Amino acid sequence: MLRTVSSHLSFDVTSSTELYLAIAVADGAYDRFEHLTVTHQDALLEPLEIKTHHGARIHRVHAPAGRVVVDYHAQVTGTAALPPVEDADLIEYRRPSRYADSDKLLAFSRQQFAGLEEAALVTAVVGWVADHLRYAPGSSLPTDAASDTLLKRRGVCRDFAHLVVALLRAKDMPARFVSVYAPGLSPMDFHAVVEAYVDGAWHLVDATALAPLGSMLRIATGRDATDTAFLSNYHGYLTLRSMTVTATVQHSTSPGDLAVDAATGLAVLR
Known part of the structure; x- marks a missing residue:
């Protein structure tokens, strides 16, 4: 692939700033060829x-005032290794966070998904969010949780993604937010998905x-x-x-899908 x-x-x-770019493909077991350039007016900046x-x-870049252009290109062959499981992650990704405020959704999630655990819980949460939310560009604020x-x-x-993460965490399931490149996405953009910890491994939904x-x-x-x-800036x-x-x-070969865990029926981000 x-x-x-x-x-x-x-x-x-408009005033000198420090840029932080999260646009590069993450490290993985695949083969990767990539190129990143950051240009200020006609001069190259060093990330x-x-x-x-x-x-x-x-990638951190110190950018002076003026027009700045960032171009990133990557070709990736093969797939990444299975996401590792670390004990610290299982603690951190159960806790409420700024945009996945699971502490505010405890009663709702536990009532709506009572009696469900593991893969059945993930399937139910994803299905509920898909059925009850309307995808509407421009309808939310950057500060919405x-x-x-x-x-x-x-x-x-x-x-x-934030709602899926929060509803899963409210049921004590570790869940985390993932930014991805998504071939086939329409309209094309950076995309957000979720990894949930099910039966000892991270699974993609x-x-x-x-x-x-x-x-x-x-x-x-x-x-x-x-x-x-994908972009943060400070001091400017x-x-x-x-x-x-x-x-x-x-x-x-055949397009297929990601590797699917036979025990859960859930995909793994590779």
Whole structure:
């Protein structure tokens, strides 16, 4: 399987700022060829790579005032190793977080999904969110948490993912937020999905069902969108002017899907 992804960002920096970009494909067992350039006016800026959790790589750039353009391109062959399981993750990803405020949804989740555990719980939560939320670009705010989404009953992929994560954590199941490149996604953009810890392993789910699970590529993993934002900046100001994301896949054999765990029927992000 050959996956080709790219992202193009253009923004105006109004005062010198420090940029943090989370757009590169995470480290994995696959073969990866990639190229990242950051241009200020006509000069190249040098990004510094910082490795973070679960193979994610953030690139830090000091950008002076002016037009800044970021271009990233990667070709990935093969699949990643199975996501490792660490005891610290099983603690952290049960706790409430800024956008996955599971502590506010305890009563609702425990009543709605009473008696369900493991794979049956995940399937029920994803199905409920898919049935009760409407995908509506522009309908949510960047500050909306899962509890806001539950009330509004609409949102975009990050809102769907936050609600799934929060409802699972409210039932004491570890769940985490993952940003990905998603071939087949329409409209194309960075995408947000969920990994839930079921029967001793991390499994991938997506309540939006907007893209095939089988070709998604991990970018960053964390508690919620706080840990996975594609762009953050500090000590300055900027205005995003344009953004283009692409993701395609070519299969050497039958397209199929991701590896599926026979015990759970759930996919694994590879």
